[in-house]
Amino acid sequence: MSKVRYPAKYSALGLIKHGLMKGDWPQVWRHHELKPSYDVVIVGAGVHGLATAYYLAKNHGITNVAILDKGYVGGGGSGRNTSIVRSNYLTPEGVRFYDRSVKLYEGLSADLNFNIMFSQMGHLTLAHNDSSLRTMRWRAEVNKLEGIDSDVIGPDEIKKLVPYMDTSENTRYPIVGALYHPPGGTVRHDAVNWGYARGADIRGCEIHQQTEVQSIETADGRVVAVDTNRGRIATRTVVNCTAGWASLINVMVGLKMPLVTHPLQAAVTEPVKKFLNAVVVSGSLHVYVSQTDRGELVFGASTDPYASYSMRGSLEFTEELAGHVLELMPGIAKMRLLRQWAGLCDMTPDFSPIMGITPVEGFLVDIGWGTYGFKAGPVSGESMAQLIATGTTPENIKAFDLARFPEGRLVGEKGAAAVGH
Amino acid sequence: MIQVPCPWCGPRNSMEFRAVGESKSRPDVATTTPEQWRQYLYTKSNLADWVTETWYHRAGCRRYFAVERHTVTNDIRESRLPAAQLRQKEGSGS
Ligand SMILES: Cc1cc2nc3c(=O)[nH]c(=O)nc-3n(C[C@H](O)[C@H](O)[C@H](O)COP(=O)(O)OP(=O)(O)OC[C@H]3O[C@@H](n4cnc5c(N)ncnc54)[C@H](O)[C@@H]3O)c2cc1C
Ligand SMILES: [Zn+2]
Numbered sequence: 001m002s003k004v005r006y007p008a009k010y011s012a013l014g015l016i017k018h019g020l021m022k023g024d025w026p027q028v029w030r031h032h033e034l035k036p037s038y039d040v041v042i043v044g045a046g047v048h049g050l051a052t053a054y055y056l057a058k059n060h061g062i063t064n065v066a067i068l069d070k071g072y073v074g075g076g077g078s079g080r081n082t083s084i085v086r087s088n089y090l091t092p093e094g095v096r097f098y099d100r101s102v103k104l105y106e107g108l109s110a111d112l113n114f115n116i117m118f119s120q121m122g123h124l125t126l127a128h129n130d131s132s133l134r135t136m137r138w139r140a141e142v143n144k145l146e147g148i149d150s151d152v153i154g155p156d157e158i159k160k161l162v163p164y165m166d167t168s169e170n171t172r173y174p175i176v177g178a179l180y181h182p183p184g185g186t187v188r189h190d191a192v193n194w195g196y197a198r199g200a201d202i203r204g205c206e207i208h209q210q211t212e213v214q215s216i217e218t219a220d221g222r223v224v225a226v227d228t229n230r231g232r233i234a235t236r237t238v239v240n241c242t243a244g245w246a247s248l249i250n251v252m253v254g255l256k257m258p259l260v261t262h263p264l265q266a267a268v269t270e271p272v273k274k275f276l277n278a279v280v281v282s283g284s285l286h287v288y289v290s291q292t293d294r295g296e297l298v299f300g301a302s303t304d305p306y307a308s309y310s311m312r313g314s315l316e317f318t319e320e321l322a323g324h325v326l327e328l329m330p331g332i333a334k335m336r337l338l339r340q341w342a343g344l345c346d347m348t349p350d351f352s353p354i355m356g357i358t359p360v361e362g363f364l365v366d367i368g369w370g371t372y373g374f375k376a377g378p379v380s381g382e383s384m385a386q387l388i389a390t391g392t393t394p395e396n397i398k399a400f401d402l403a404r405f406p407e408g409r410l411v412g413e414k415g416a417a418a419v420g421h
Numbered sequence: 422m423i424q425v426p427c428p429w430c431g432p433r434n435s436m437e438f439r440a441v442g443e444s445k446s447r448p449d450v451a452t453t454t455p456e457q458w459r460q461y462l463y464t465k466s467n468l469a470d471w472v473t474e475t476w477y478h479r480a481g482c483r484r485y486f487a488v489e490r491h492t493v494t495n496d497i498r499e500s501r502l503p504a505a506q507l508r509q510k511e512g513s514g515s
Contacts, residue, residue, distance in 0.1 A: 245469075247465070247466070247467035247468075248469055251466075256464050256465065256466060257464065257465075258463035258464055258465060259465060259467050260442065260465050260467055261467055261469075261492075305435070305436075305439070305440055306423075306435065306440035307440065307442070307443075307467065307472075307474075307492055308492050308493075308495055309469045309492050309493045310492075310493060310494065310495050314422050315422060316422055316434075316436055349462075349463050405459055405460075405463045405464070406456045406459055406460060407456075408455065408459055
């Protein structure tokens with residue numbers, strides 16, 4: 001593969017110059033031969049693996065790091081998600097954790113020198129009955145105590161924010177209120193992945209695409225090497241960042257965890273002029289909608305109802321989705337779907353991740369990201385890097401340890417994460 | 422879409438069912454520790470392979486049964502009554 005020059009710092013002037021004088025933009029990370037050993041081997045080049053490498057290099061000066069992916073950068077959930085970023089979760093530990101990620105996202109374009117297009121358009125979770133309204137009040141109070149901008153609003157205010165929404169009482173599931181979270185919004189997921197990849201590469205970490213981990217060698221209960229289709233790598237630290245495939249890596253060191261892989265589908269319409277200025281989520285209708293800067297409507301739903309590693313879309317999904325979206329916004333009935341796709345989600349029983357050390361020394365996990373892990377990329381990378389560099393588990397991820405399952409300390413984010421992502 | 426062959430109703434759209442999950446044997450309640458019980462409740466094999474799992478025909482005969490399905494292709498090669506029900510069926514004759 002061709003050697004790419006170190007990407008220069010991006011700037012408005014550089015952009016104009018390149019646009020006028022040169023052809024394609026070069027790939028922003030380089031290709032390397034696989035070395036026989038690395039200090040840290042990260043499995044999975046999604047946002048979690050890439051951010052972990054980036055913060056290892058940036059915050060801790062650890063750069064002898066390989067990020068391995070059996071496919072390509074962002075080929076997993078990180079390139080397939082609907083990129084909703086928010087922090088209005090239900091548990092205090094969840095709220096604090098995701099809020100750190102929102103803060104990191106707010107400064108990420110400047111930090112990475114890569115425009116991640118974070119648009120904080122506001123996030124609305126609709127309530128269609130009294131019991132969800134009650135959970136939302138509860139969530140709003142937890143959020144406010146943690147200093148998060150979050151409140152319950154009524155149908156009139158919803159109508160002002162989203163004029164196209166059917167807030168009348170003559171629907172099957174009338175809208176009785178919403179949890180409104182102004183700092184929530186969307187990012188451009190590819191830009192986040194590529195920005196972290198470039199930042200890690202510039203600092204000396206190596207990204208190896210088409211490099212599949214096939215087994216992991218242990219000796220005396222600790223990791224000593226990983227075997228790949230491109231050869232063996234000696235290492236004392238392996239980080240599992242493979243989301244939907246995480247169970248298949250865990251079993252290589254003899255571990256089983258509370259993970260079930262479910263496909264999650266999404267769809268996008270043809271682009272139209274901007275009319276939707278908030279992310280709209282309805283748990284009861286199992287659907288959410290946002291509009292991209294290009295004008296396409298992005299739709300998502302809940303996971304497919306059975307475990308699977310297949311990433312095929314289904315007609316049931318499209319049919320149900322369309323029906324439910326039209327209950328919310330009947331005015332868009334004539335719009336056409338452009339495409340639909342699926343990604344794999346590693347679901348845990350408490351809708352919270354599994355992060356940190358495991359019974360196998362040197363084998364760390366940052367998994368269980370289910371349907372909601374893209375927003376957590378920055379804070380997870382920062383925390384995992386700190387854990388690897390210092391050997392102590394950072395305070396903000398202690399609640400997400402593996403030991404919570406045998407010890408019965410589940411986190412309980414279902415109420416805030418089941419459809420909302 | 423996948424079609425699930427219910428042993429009672431024949432092949433039906435998967436939307437009529439609830440996929441209960443991988444079949445495991447339930448530990449003896451009288452002698453298990455809380456840790457073992459939680460292990461049984463939460464821990465999954467989550468294989469990318471042929472698996473044996475339990476399905477429930479929610480919008481049909483409302484019975485539980487066992488299915489052998491490949492989790493990468495979603496192919497189904499067998500569905501049958503769960504062992505416990507087979508025993509019951511033979512015993513009670515219903
Ligand atoms: C349709 C959809 C919508 C979503 N919407 C949102 C949302 O709005 N907001 C949100 O926060 N989250 C959302 N998510 C969830 C989010 O996408 C994921 O939680 C997140 O991207 C996980 O990132 P990751 O880096 O952990 O894993 P991934 O991005 O999935 O990367 C894992 C990588 O591991 C690699 N891999 C697997 N096995 C091996 C092996 N043996 N060797 C080497 N490499 C291997 C894969 O090739 C893959 O690239 C959504 C997910 C989907 C599918
Ligand atoms: Zn039946």
